[in-house]
Amino acid sequence: MNSGFVDRQQVGRRFSRVAATYGEGDFFVREVDRRMQERLDYVNLQPKRILDLGCSRGGSFSGLAARYPAADLIGLDISPAMLAAGRTPRANWQRWLGIGRNGDPLRLAADAANLPLASRSAAMVWSNLLLHWLDDPIPALAEAHRVLEVGGLLMLSTLGPDTLRELRAAFADGYAHTQRFADMHDLGDMLVGCGFADPVMDMEVITLTYDDFDAMLADLRAAGSACAMKARRHGLTGRNAWETARAAYEGMRREGRLPATFEVIYGHAWKAAPKQTPDGRAIVRFDLPRKG
Template sequence: MNTNFARAAASYDEAAVLARETGRRMAERLEYIRLAPSHVADVGCATGEGIRTLQRRYPSALPVAVDLALPMLQRLPGNAPLWQRLSRRLARPVCADVRALPLADGSQSLVWSNLMLHWLADPRPAFAELQRVLKVDGLLMFAMLGPDTLKELRAACLACGIEPPLRSFLDMHDVGDMLLDAGFADPVMDMEMLTLTYARPRGLLRDQRHLGCRNALLGDLPWRDWRRVLRQYAASAAPGQPLAASFEIIYGHAWKPEPRRLADGRAIIRFEKRPGPQAS
């Protein structure tokens, strides 16, 4: 899967309509959060749309762009605005796995991740690592795909008597529980359905290939069966209407609280000095 993302670096921007839209909606959510970060990181940055959004919003923050696919990171300078290139305000690229980030403990004020975490079979190690690199009172904000993604294509599989091979995604309530288990506080989760439309099924397949995730998303099925499924999918559209491809988007954010225990497991007890009684 990682190799496919790397190979798709040149075609990614052409097809990343959904990622741009979810990134825009994530940025709108930041309007309602009081935050003045000194360090920001976009984890799973692809070609850099997210980190550029954070740089525009927080121009004084030090930006880091993290992705496992090196060819994606190599496109960051060319996609950056001219003023960033001239002023040498480019984000620092880091090629790394989200489950083993080469970032110091408590080094980031805001971590942003747009449509990446759902590709992990188990996101809990990633949540633990993101909690580690955040400062106390730092914010994690993310978007990921939910279980009703491509429900039309799943229904077409079932109508053909075929068990859908498409990737399964976590429910937002399970994601919220994982955040709490990782040590985050006050997680806020919400969901919405976004729909892309296509003239023919090939348009959906082409976009997922250009994004580098067709096999990871659609799974493995003999081509003869896929032809049956795609014919059924195409027939599901009303005459003269485009095909719908629904994507369930889970949005979440959570804060890193003050630690309650030391690394060796000992509990932290804080004493506060209160003012004594005032003489009258």
């Protein structure tokens, strides 16, 4: 995938702007998180440290902590405002006594493509609906592989190419109105290319329905999900363009409702033992015979 398409600063601004009220607009993210958590029922792993990439306000923390109570949780996000909004404030008496934060996840403001963590320092990397906000998923996937210990697990979800297809079709002005979304098979290839073993990919289509066009746009804005592509319109969209798009979207109404399609891609992969040294020499392992 070519670089230079996503406005990284705009992504940060979008999510920082909605940080204080994000809990009222992240219902779709939380639903995908719930479905991801269900997939952990089939995973045999007891991680000591979990890294949540793109954690926003920490909506995945409670589910992960309940499932893995002994694990240390680290949340990383590009938006300091999101991280701050997710912290539970302590009462004055708690601050005076220095209590109330023990066991709270560590929150880091950083870039997913440049993780401030040591190699092999996490047993699981969790990433819910982050990758489509990146210009190129490969550096972030490579960093996830680096920080995972051997035998560690990457669990991810992201959005596929059919996402918001109705919105793209409604506008015919030559500008981008949604993010670029990678194909499921391309993501699988990326995982292999970054050194992951046995990637498993699947997808499902979730269709939300709305009474009207403006309600759909309001939900996208509340979730910080407005387009952050460099090819978006940077000035105001004119009244004629809005009315044309609204009329085109109305033509997609089914059973009295307007659809908004989301193609959700799920994936998981493991970090296997390396087969080569960093300088390219093959690693040959000899298993010692069992005694008795």
